[in-house]
Amino acid sequence: MKIGIFFGGQSREREISFAGGRTVYDNLNKNLFEAVPIFVDSVGDFILLDWQYIYKGTIRDFFPPFNHLPPTPHGFQIYIESLGDLTIEERENVIRQVGRRIQPDEFSKLFDFAFLALHGPYGEDGNIQGLLEWYNIPYSGSGILPSSIGINKIVQKKLMKNAGFPGPKNLYLKKADWLNETDKSTFFNHFRNELGLPFVVKAPYQGSSIGISVISKEDTQAFEKAVYRSFFMQPVSKHDWTSLSEEGKINFIRTLTDIRDGIGLPVMISGNKVNHPEHLFDQLNYHFSQSDSTLILESLDNEEEIVIEGFISGKEFSCIVVQDENGKAIALPPTEIRKGNEVFDYRSKYLPGMSRKVTPIDIPTNQIEGIRTACERLFNELNFNVYARLDGFINQEGEIFLNDPNTTSGMLPSSFFFHQAAEIGLNPSQFLTYIIRTSIAERIKTGKKTFAFKQLLNTLDTNLHRLNTEASEKTKVAVIMGGYSSERHISVESGRNIFEKLASSKKYEPVPIFLTGNEDSHKLYLIPVNIMLKDNADDIRDKVLAADSKSKHPVIQKVITEAKDITVKYTGNAILEPREISYPELAEKVDSVFIALHGRPGEDGVVQSNLEKFGVPYNGSGVESSKITINKYETNKLLRENGVKVANHKLVFKNEWADNYETLIKEIESTFQYPIIAKPADDGCSSAVKKINNLEELTAYAKLIFAWDDLKDSESSRTLKLKYNEEFPCKNYFLIEDLVSKGDAKHFLEVTGGLLTRFNASGEIEYEMFEPSETLATGDVLSLEEKFLAGEGQNITPARYSKDPEAQKYISSQVRTELQRAAKILNIQGYARIDAFVKIYDDNRAETIVIEVNSLPGMTPATCIFHQTAINGYKPYDFIDKILTFGIERNNRKVLI
Known part of the structure; x- marks a missing residue:
């Protein structure tokens, strides 16, 4: 059965819809279904999308395509609506770069069923449902009427009240009334008196909690800001704008035009439409150079009426029915x-x-x-x-x-x-x-x-x-995830992604395994799918360790019984309870292992060593190579000895800092110039990687990584501006290195390049080097979220070395050759990701400075290694299959030897 997956869309939730559509695309059972990706762009065109674009991290990574983007000196990211009012022909030209524009009357020729992964207006409000019914296409979920009710918070509340469902008192505020009243405190006093504090301000036609705020205190200014946010309007005064630095203005525009946190684009200003963030930047600069008057920016997709309701104090829950x-x-x-x-x-x-x-x-x-x-x-x-x-x-x-x-x-x-x-x-x-x-x-x-x-x-x-x-003859693959490093949550995301790709395949049967423990010892647990899908690694660990002392919750047991008619049709021999499993037992149970761990253990050779004892094939590099690449200092030292360019670096030890502080600081400041980069020497995924601008920040970094200062609410965490819930591993040493900069190069960029290995006819290992991705960081360094989480980062694949096609090809070849040389020196096997800076000079000579090597790179759905493999024709499953096939063949060759 051909399943048309509708994802993307026109709403502010389009990025989550895009990521959700990819999840559906990858997880449809390949024995039953053929997935057909129907990307809906933000102006409402239906696009039969070329499959490789599904694996981009965000919509803006591929659409509009790079060659259709106007210059943006400030590096703003845009959606297609920022290109202005394009003609049909112009839109066709844009779309042809990524797929084919299709009309609704073509739907029935392309697919048998529509799976709707769209969110918000146009997706879950009855619009698309009505269109599909007109063309006689069956679709997922609720019909037209319940969908239109489900999107409308105002109608919902009236229907729920009539049906006897209790709810907080709610009031409404019309945009016209708000704009006509100069004294906004009048409204605040009214709602506070009617509802009490706290109360909630929300947009009635949005999902994903977009346009929602809680007013907790006597704060008219916060209330005014919340109301404008729910109307998707933004007042900007001359003081607001001119008090900002140049960087502050750029960040203001970036946040303002973000469809999740701001009002998005296009906006209306004094009756004029502004499409592009650069034009908005210029218009604000010009207006406030000529006038003191406050501007009101209004999204074209705004609300005419918003909901103000009482705040419910209690436990919040969500329930799927x-x-x-x-x-x-x-x-x-x-x-x-x-x-x-x-x-x-x-x-x-x-x-x-x-x-x-x-x-x-x-x-x-x-x-x-x-x-x-x-x-x-x-x-x-x-x-x-x-x-x-x-x-x-x-x-x-x-x-x-x-x-x-x-x-x-x-x-x-x-x-x-x-x-x-x-x-x-x-x-x-x-x-x-x-x-x-x-x-x-x-x-x-x-x-x-x-x-x-x-x-x-x-x-x-x-x-x-x-x-x-039918009897199953699939290859059983244990997917090991979790761990105890600061990268454990990303490891779980990677492991789940691998599990799901294999679970929907015709060839493999995945077995989820969770690893936990500490640096002295670790244990493996066979886990059921419900525990594997817990929120993060800590939740999984808690459930696994508590399993022996707790029986299944009576409510869950009751729901399992009630849903028996559902599960009996769709499930096979599912794992029901977690249990510890030894390496010898694992060897008996599975044919191969996919190690989805990051950091220690996993990337350090420990797990590999245990698997080799029992002849179990696994993915990635061998024990000795893993022992080197886990340590950034040793990796860079070996590469430098072999002529590969790396940043100047030094290890800083805890005891040295404590015993010889003044001598150590003198040595650091005589060898390095601020700003410098500080990072753990044996962790990846951007965990605790910081740009250090001065001695105060270096001291704060040392206090946190040596556990001399509390991570939560300490002076050191404030000095480094740590985010809420940001993790910082505790180590006995850390690495400092030069901040690599552009220097006298004409172009400078950060890239990450993936690779895959195979055996040739002579039994030698060959390297397939993928086109590296250009990684764009919104801050000083690329964050964990930007690397691995859908909708967060922006990666341009292939990297933009030059606008000239021949020069682009020449420079790319130089970079990939140097990355391959580094991989061979380190004896990388299976697959890997190598991060580097690239300096490009006037003669198109490329200088590649390797930053780090990941022998078990992140395999989350949004990671850019999948963008790179797509260029070479591999879907994520194909890439994973080749990784496993190499590991099994390598193991067989060892057995033969």
Whole structure:
């Protein structure tokens, strides 16, 4: 069955939709479905997308294509709407670079079923559902009416009140009234008197907590800012603008035009439309050089009326409700959301570590059942179909308040959507199959194209039965994830991604393994999919270690029983409980291992050494190479000895700092010039990598990494401006090195290049060097989020060395040759990622300075190594398959020797 996956879209949630569409694309069962990617751009065009673009980190990495971007001296990133009002022909020219523009009347020729991974307006409001019904295409999720209700918070509240659902008092504020009143405190006083403090200001037609604020204090200014934010308007005074530095102005524009945190583009200013951030920058500069008047910037996609409601104090939860085979609503175990901030905002929802998800919510069983009952009743009252996500609060008195029901859910690998389905034993691939089948059954009920839809359903059921009855002859692969380093959360993201790619394949059967412990010893645990999909590595560890002392929660057990008719159709022999597994047992259970660990252990050869004892093939480099590449100092030393350019560097030891501080500082400051880079010598993923500008910052860094100062709320953390929940590993030494800069080169950029190895006919190892990606950091150094998390970073693949095609090819060849030379010196095998700076001179000579080598690079869905492999024709699964195949062949050759 051909499945058209609709993702991207026109809403402010387009990046999460893009990442969710990729999750669906990768996780559809390849024995049942053929995925057809339908990218919806932000002006509403439907694009049959060339598959390689699915693996870009963000939409702006590929669309609009680089050659269609106007100059941007300040480095602003844009969507296609910032190109202005393009003609149809101009839009066609842009689209042809990434795929083919298609019309709705072509849908039925391209796919049999539409899977909707769109969010917000145009995606979950009935618009796309109506279009698909017009063209007789069955689609996922709820129909037109419940979708239109699900997006409209104002209508929802009225319907819920009429149905007897308790809720906070809510009021409304019209934009016209707001703009006509000069004394904004009048509104603040009114809402405070009516609702009390705190209260919530929210945009009624948005998802992902976009345009929502909590007003907690007597602060008219904060209230005014929140109201403008919900209307997607931004006042800018002369003082606001002129008091900023040049860098401050750039950051102001960058935040203002961000569709998640700001109002987005285009904007209207005094009746004129501004499309591009550079034009906005220039217009603000010009206006405030001529006038003192405040400007009001207004998004073209703004709200005419916003909701002001009372704040509910209590535990926040989210609950996925699904339908069984008979159409009965079943609420899955509700998840408690433990936030770092008052609001479960966009970043809290989608960045690991920013919040915690606890399933089921930590309250008495009868109260959990009360939440489930309420969610099922609301699902039915609003006529939702197939599945929905219902959010709410429960206060200390046990009162349940449901709010903002959604007819779809975020579909990132660790989202509630998959997280809760895993509690009844469905992995992501199986849950997607359930969604497709149940959606077809729902569309049959509409009385439209009944015979054709029944045929489609019968075909799917026949194939499902065949899969469940055929004996499996798949290669079993243990996917080891987790660990105890500061990179453990990224390791889990990588491991889940590998698991999911293999789980939907025809060739492999993945077995999830979690590693935990410390530097002295570690243990392996076989884990069920529900634990694998917990929020982060710490949640998984806690569940694994508590498994021996706790039986399965009674609510989860009850839901498993209620959902038996669902799970029996889609699951095979699932792992039900975690248990410790030894290396000898692992060798008996699986045919191969994929090590998805980062840092120690994993990249240091320890796990590899244990696997080699029992003849188990594995991915990546061997023991000796791993021992070198884990240590940045030793890596750079070896490369330098062999003529590869690296940054000047030095190890700083804890005892040396404590005993000979003045001598050490004198030596550092005589050898290095600020700013310098400080980093752990044996951690990757940008963990604790900082640009150090002076002795004060260097001292703060040393205090944190040597654990002489608290990470939370200390003077040292403030000096280094650490983010909320940012981790900082404790070490006995760290590395400092020169900050590599442009110097007298004509062009300077940071790149990261991937590679793959294979055996040739003579049994020698050959290297396939991918086109490196250009990595763009918003701060001093590339952050963890920018490297690995969907929608956060921007990577340009291939790197932009030159506008001249011949020069581009020549420079790229030089860079890849130097990266390959470094890989050979280090005896890299399997695959790897090498980070480097590149200086390009007037004669197109390229100087490549290697920064670090990752023998087990991040394999999260958004990592740029997948962008690089796509250029060479490998989908992520193909790349993973080649990595595993090399490891198995290498092991077989050792056995033969």
